[in-house]
Amino acid sequence: MTAIKLGIVGVGKIATDQHLPAIAANGDFHLLASASRNASIDGLPGFTSIDEMLARQPEIEAVALCMPPQHRYQAAHAALTAGKHVFMEKPPGATLSEVADLEKLAQAKGVTLFASWHSRHAPAVQVMKSFLAKHAPSKVEVIWKEDVRHWHPGQEWIWEAGGLGVFDPGINALSIVTEILPNAMFLKSGVLEFPANRDAPIAADLRFTDATGLAVHAAFDWRQTGKQSWEINVATGAGELRMADGGAKLWIDGVAQELPEEGEYPSLYRHFASLVKNGQSDVDLSPLRHVADAFMLGKRKEVEAFDS
Structure with a gap:
């Protein structure tokens, strides 16, 4: 499988400390761009919104969402609607209902949705x-x-x-x-x-x-x-x-x-690559349900x- 072209949304502490090193160490992914209101990644195109990133970088195949859960639904919905695979940092959303809606959308679009639990x-x-x-x-x-x-x-x-x-x-x-x-x-x-x-x-x-x-x-x-x-x-x-x-x-x-x-985030990205390769999703909401x-x-x- 050729490397999955990836965009990351939300360049904060968790993205910097965990996601970026795990992505850099995984040959299944090639990071193309970021979207964040307050930060960017050296050497990569940076945008202030996911909509701008997807419009300007249409070759992106998957996105990793690292923003606070209150804002994750809109970003995930935009990415799935555009036919992109989606990796969601925990918790996957602010409510159970919005994540269930995203799961239905991913199924309809035939793309991967991964609700990660590191x-x-x-x-x-x-x-x-x-x-x-x-x-x-x-x-x-x-x-x-x-x-x-x-x-x-x-x-x-x-x-x-x-x-x-x-x-x-x-x-x-x-x-x-x-x-x-x-x-x-x-x-x-x-x-x-x-x-x-x-x-x-x-x-x-x-x-x-x-x-x-x-x-x-x-x-x-x-x-x-x-x-x-x-x-x-x-x-x-x-x-x-x-x-x-x-x-x-x-x-x-x-x-x-x-x-x-093996560390938690390298394992998460290895699992995400496998899900994309096999056309599967992984959306277990039991922790959020509790x-x-x-x-x-x-x-x-x-x-x-x-x-x-």
Whole structure:
């Protein structure tokens, strides 16, 4: 397959830190241009909108969308309508309904739509999934706590309605849990803490179960300083799984596991290239569905104001 001619939309921190290095290292893609209101990429044509980019660079075959989720639908709709394959950074959209509409449009146009979940491509995830397929989990504890000031400095969109707040990182944990568990889980109760001056939560405490009665507890918090916590612990009859550093490390019954070395974003782009080659899409909305359920079922608790 010749290299897929790619455009990237939204040249911010995630694009610079993760997407651009992964694209540069993957021979299946050739980056042609970017579209962003505030930044560009050295040596490439830069435009201020996706419409301008597609009009001026019609040879583009696929686009990677890295802008905030509140603005992703219009960009994805424009690209799909133009017959381009689309890679969507997580979360794929601000609502479930708009992503479902994009999935229908991609099917109608015969192009690939990829709702990416980068944490599912962490080295420990498939090892955990294989183990739990053989040894049923009896309890799951998720601890996902980080410092928003470090990871999202000055990014006000995350505090706006649709920006998800603490679920921006929390959805990464949910993407892993929904990948590794043998049965679908659903929310039973939750408490969402909203700063008095924000429209999105800064912390969440959630309790899930499944058809077997499995207890899954998830604690998300954006106020953690010092060491960051991205951990999932799963009890089974064959020992405990302990995942740390977002899936970079794994112990099974106390024994450290040797894990693949491929990074999350290189794996995502390898998967995207395979989807395009085989004429397929990958649009799993289960992590976003759990976030929507949390907003529906979770109790709202107001806490002190928070300034970035």
